[in-house]
Amino acid sequence: MSVHVKQDKPATDNRLDTMRQGVIGKPVSRIEGLAKVTGTAPYAAEYPVEGCVEGVLVTATITRGTIVRIDAESALAMPGVIAVIDDERLTTRPAQGTANEAPQQKPRTICYWGQPIALVVAESFEQARDAARHLVVEYKPDEAAPVEADPSIAEEQEDETVREGNLDKAMSDAAFAVDVTYTTKGHASAAMEPHAAIAQWDGERLTVHASLQMLNYNITELSDALDLPEDRIRLISRYVGGGFGSKLGISEEAVAASIAAMQLERPVRVVMSRQQVFQSIMRRSETTQRLRLACDADGRLTGFGHEALVSNLPGEEFAEPVLQSSHFLYPGEHRELVLKLARIHRMTAGSVRAPGEAVGMPTLEAAMDVLAERAGIDPVELRLRNIPDKDPEQGLPFSSHKLAECLRQGAEAFGWDSAPRRPRLRREGEWWIGTGMASAARVHNVAEARARVTLKADGTALVETDMTDIGTGTYTIVAQIAGEMLGLRPDQVLVDLGDSNHPRGPGSGGSWGAPSIGSAVYVACMAIREALADTLGIDETALVLADAKAGNGTPLTELLGGKDLVREGHYEPGKITDDYLASGFGAFFAEVRVNHYTGETRVNRMLGAFGFGRVLNAKTARSQCLGGITWSIGMALTEALEFDPRDGHLVNRDLAEYHVPVHRDVPDLDVVLVEERDAAASIIQAKGIGELGMCGGAAAIANAIYNACGARVFDYPMTPDRVLAAMPD
Amino acid sequence: MRPFQYQRAHSISDASAIAALPEAMLIAGGTNLLDMMKLQVATPSQLGDIGRIGLDGIQDTSDRGLRIGALATNTATAVHPRVRADYPVLARAILAGATQQLRNKATTGGNLCQRTRCYYFMNVDQPCNKRDPGSGCGAIGGVNKLHAVLGTSDQCIATYPGDMAVALTALGAKVVIAKSDGAERTVPVRDFHLLPGDTPWRDNVLDQGELIVAVTLPPPVAATQLYRKVRERSSYAFALVSIAAVIAIDDGKFARADLAFGGLAHKPWHDPRIGELLVGAAPSPALYDQAADLLLEGAEGHGDNDFKIPLARRTLHAVLAEAVEKAA
Numbered sequence A: 001m002s003v004h005v006k007q008d009k010p011a012t013d014n015r016l017d018t019m020r021q022g023v024i025g026k027p028v029s030r031i032e033g034l035a036k037v038t039g040t041a042p043y044a045a046e047y048p049v050e051g052c053v054e055g056v057l058v059t060a061t062i063t064r065g066t067i068v069r070i071d072a073e074s075a076l077a078m079p080g081v082i083a084v085i086d087d088e089r090l091t092t093r094p095a096q097g098t099a100n101e102a103p104q105q106k107p108r109t110i111c112y113w114g115q116p117i118a119l120v121v122a123e124s125f126e127q128a129r130d131a132a133r134h135l136v137v138e139y140k141p142d143e144a145a146p147v148e149a150d151p152s153i154a155e156e157q158e159d160e161t162v163r164e165g166n167l168d169k170a171m172s173d174a175a176f177a178v179d180v181t182y183t184t185k186g187h188a189s190a191a192m193e194p195h196a197a198i199a200q201w202d203g204e205r206l207t208v209h210a211s212l213q214m215l216n217y218n219i220t221e222l223s224d225a226l227d228l229p230e231d232r233i234r235l236i237s238r239y240v241g242g243g244f245g246s247k248l249g250i251s252e253e254a255v256a257a258s259i260a261a262m263q264l265e266r267p268v269r270v271v272m273s274r275q276q277v278f279q280s281i282m283r284r285s286e287t288t289q290r291l292r293l294a295c296d297a298d299g300r301l302t303g304f305g306h307e308a309l310v311s312n313l314p315g316e317e318f319a320e321p322v323l324q325s326s327h328f329l330y331p332g333e334h335r336e337l338v339l340k341l342a343r344i345h346r347m348t349a350g351s352v353r354a355p356g357e358a359v360g361m362p363t364l365e366a367a368m369d370v371l372a373e374r375a376g377i378d379p380v381e382l383r384l385r386n387i388p389d390k391d392p393e394q395g396l397p398f399s400s401h402k403l404a405e406c407l408r409q410g411a412e413a414f415g416w417d418s419a420p421r422r423p424r425l426r427r428e429g430e431w432w433i434g435t436g437m438a439s440a441a442r443v444h445n446v447a448e449a450r451a452r453v454t455l456k457a458d459g460t461a462l463v464e465t466d467m468t469d470i471g472t473g474t475y476t477i478v479a480q481i482a483g484e485m486l487g488l489r490p491d492q493v494l495v496d497l498g499d500s501n502h503p504r505g506p507g508s509g510g511s512w513g514a515p516s517i518g519s520a521v522y523v524a525c526m527a528i529r530e531a532l533a534d535t536l537g538i539d540e541t542a543l544v545l546a547d548a549k550a551g552n553g554t555p556l557t558e559l560l561g562g563k564d565l566v567r568e569g570h571y572e573p574g575k576i577t578d579d580y581l582a583s584g585f586g587a588f589f590a591e592v593r594v595n596h597y598t599g600e601t602r603v604n605r606m607l608g609a610f611g612f613g614r615v616l617n618a619k620t621a622r623s624q625c626l627g628g629i630t631w632s633i634g635m636a637l638t639e640a641l642e643f644d645p646r647d648g649h650l651v652n653r654d655l656a657e658y659h660v661p662v663h664r665d666v667p668d669l670d671v672v673l674v675e676e677r678d679a680a681a682s683i684i685q686a687k688g689i690g691e692l693g694m695c696g697g698a699a700a701i702a703n704a705i706y707n708a709c710g711a712r713v714f715d716y717p718m719t720p721d722r723v724l725a726a727m728p729d
Numbered sequence B: 001m002r003p004f005q006y007q008r009a010h011s012i013s014d015a016s017a018i019a020a021l022p023e024a025m026l027i028a029g030g031t032n033l034l035d036m037m038k039l040q041v042a043t044p045s046q047l048g049d050i051g052r053i054g055l056d057g058i059q060d061t062s063d064r065g066l067r068i069g070a071l072a073t074n075t076a077t078a079v080h081p082r083v084r085a086d087y088p089v090l091a092r093a094i095l096a097g098a099t100q101q102l103r104n105k106a107t108t109g110g111n112l113c114q115r116t117r118c119y120y121f122m123n124v125d126q127p128c129n130k131r132d133p134g135s136g137c138g139a140i141g142g143v144n145k146l147h148a149v150l151g152t153s154d155q156c157i158a159t160y161p162g163d164m165a166v167a168l169t170a171l172g173a174k175v176v177i178a179k180s181d182g183a184e185r186t187v188p189v190r191d192f193h194l195l196p197g198d199t200p201w202r203d204n205v206l207d208q209g210e211l212i213v214a215v216t217l218p219p220p221v222a223a224t225q226l227y228r229k230v231r232e233r234s235s236y237a238f239a240l241v242s243i244a245a246v247i248a249i250d251d252g253k254f255a256r257a258d259l260a261f262g263g264l265a266h267k268p269w270h271d272p273r274i275g276e277l278l279v280g281a282a283p284s285p286a287l288y289d290q291a292a293d294l295l296l297e298g299a300e301g302h303g304d305n306d307f308k309i310p311l312a313r314r315t316l317h318a319v320l321a322e323a324v325e326k327a328a
């Protein structure tokens, strides 16, 4: 039986708080943690499949053009080679998140350097790799293949454009104004597990073990790419070794493995090399951003301008949504927000770790620091004076708004000094020490989701959905929600995720996983509670379930009378998404040291205070924030994709040269969880968490660099060369 | 990876014999070579494994110097009591490199022979004169943040990426090489690596069939020893600029100033004029500037790496100031 709830109104009853098991919100350790750290949790490529042969993708070595000829014989003549898959259905890019259709196919048309063009299949991986390298491909290159964004021919993204009032006039009338331009470099998701798939075809049905974030969309994308009905496909992604956006859409290796398995009637495994993951999956677009802020003598914003230039391949709709939170974070009657997209021939730009705010917030919040300095107002105070009481553009109420609390509690916990600020007040040996802060904001998303919950006759529960756990804690919070609702310990709830045979969840992406799947599980459990209440002849609201017993002491097993109770929960966000503006908010505080001689910057300590609705698990929530802050450090100081200026190929294609922060770069981090219930965010009063931790944090570091040594850097990441170039004598 | 013949060498002469075969390479810890073989940057048809030829000892020499076997791991060298006591710049340089896991496998010989991290060298679908002579240099006019500002040629602007050899250069160490005929020859580390010139494919003076058997260190000197490595992240990154310094002060003047520089050239950079300038002079920022002038005479940036020129100057100031403070 399926129960459908469309949420049109805030869920103010906060039912989860009235339950008695007492596990919701608790810092329960990850259920699958032990399996993962002991190496017994199989990742996509690790399933033992008898007779499996190995495929290696061949990638283009020109930027733009067509393939005239693929000389299959050149590879087939090599030892162990079984086939060269040169098929029109091969995909040349990953699908964008939620695309729900096949991405660009026709691999003989080349749009970027490193684009997959064929698959070589051999008995062993080494043979396939060698043959892939030696496959002879004849190209006809196109003359023009621009690889750098040209603002003069960029397309304005009309949906994103807001022009209200007269910003130029507001700027010239302002008591204080800032007009600054920042750049940010491209980023890679840099998940540990490379993209990998094993496809098996039994003549009728295709089974694919893959590393994917959103099976509910991926199955449709794969079906579309292969022209094979969805009901003949099964996708399995039980464990995903990190996605960070790069596994939102079906990717090239899964489609290639499927085509090969169907053609050869043998299981085929395709694992991308680290270099292929870097150059053939997603990049976050580089950006150029102009910020214009105007305020009155009290620091209240009167004008707000944020213009951004981003890039993508021809044919891609995705434009890094840089302005996402800029639309509502601060007031300013005179507004100009413009997003422009340039078409260039670098690899696909798509969702990478908090698309939009990850790069939009650090520039905005760095500009706010410049404004605070000009206006002589403490940076925390400047933000507090600029919290709008409703969405400044559409006039919508906020579903909840914890920015002020986060700023105050964060400042308190960090020991923020609100004395007048000046750079270069503290030096220890070669190091200048300084502090900085920034606001955090990330739009909250919630999506339609289904989950099936079975309360088993033996008094345990089973939850099934195709939802994935990409290392974030989904298994655990699902067990906690079901446990809380049904009166069970989390270890009495078996959570079965990542199988497309199960009811369709929301997928893991955009931080919407927990509120969405949590709501579906809640709906299913509510229906089970109603059935149990019926059996007892009481109203559901009077039903108490704890420790596998009803309130009157009757064990669940007895209540169930030897039968399983099965309900499918179907949650759908309704009018709440139109009636409210929902966002997570927070504040970052950082202390850094900057070496006077070398320009090296290291973070001494950093704190984030966040308000994102109900905390479902204090430990996994905190871990998400720690991860986000770590990415903030990467964004601020080290991470940059470097592209060749001539052919646009990605130059730093491995983890040795693409610098994510290492342990030594990440000091003890502090997280303050500002508890709240957001009734309009989801039926379980929870919002998205994961991405918020990196939406603005880099600016706290940038602002601290300035406070430490007086170097105002306008380019992220703030590597030693850039800090030195801006360093006063 | 291309198919290859694998042989385990059991003695130095075994190793020499394998190394003399056409398209042969030796493998020690494999931390550099295996990566390159997977990418087909290196395509040996013969692979001679020298992991068990027993050159992993670290012994005192008769003149109270130290002999570090070619197969001693970087970890073993860095934690060796005599290295820590008498050659701390070497321990520091090793520990500033790579990661603990890599250092546990990496060896003295392999570390000296590690190849450049130039992005174009590592990408077989891009031009590179070092990997594929005559194909051009992708880094010139491309992304060259890691690249050299000293001693480059129009054929190649790569850097030697290692840390250990920079310290060995400052210490005046020597490389002991077994020739293919069984005889030994000894080359100062300072002369071991080559500038790219017209033969960018040659990193060092080893001829086909030769192998490194040891590195020897001269007797210790009373001096302050520092290794400074400037890098974007604080671990697991190659040097933008690094400096090894062996400094002694006597009577308010430099009595010893042996300096070597990493990240600037195709080899650990050593300019004897710098030591000559400093020794006998009283420390001062003006003097450090003169030293930097000598170091950077003829330095040339290639775009992304222009910053290395001022960075090297500033880092030299920092290192000399720190050494003088510690030595005093």
Ligand SMILES: Cc1cc2nc3c(=O)[nH]c(=O)nc-3n(C[C@H](O)[C@H](O)[C@H](O)COP(=O)(O)OP(=O)(O)OC[C@H]3O[C@@H](n4cnc5c(N)ncnc54)[C@H](O)[C@@H]3O)c2cc1C
Binding pocket: A656, B025, B026, B027, B028, B029, B030, B031, B032, B033, B034, B035, B050, B070, B071, B096, B097, B098, B099, B102, B105, B106, B107, B108, B109, B110, B111, B112, B113, B114, B115, B161, B162, B163, B164, B206, B210, B211, B212, B213, B236, B237, B238, B239
């Ligand atoms: C991600 C990463 C980061 C790193 N970071 C740093 C760093 O910051 N600083 C740093 O200094 N290094 C760094 N390294 C490099 C590391 O130090 C080298 O890979 C290592 O020292 C090589 O030693 P090996 O024994 O593993 O050499 P191998 O990989 O076995 O061999 C390397 C080369 O040396 C040759 N060779 C080995 N032994 C001999 C011998 N006895 N005689 C002649 N030729 C020989 C081989 O034929 C081969 O060409 C890093 C490496 C990696 C992978």
Ligand code: SF4
Binding pocket: B116, B118, B119, B120, B121, B127, B128, B129, B130, B131, B136, B137, B138, B139, B140, B155, B156, B157, B158, B200
């Ligand atoms: S700098 Fe040297 S190693 Fe790099 S591409 Fe040029 S020739 Fe090759």
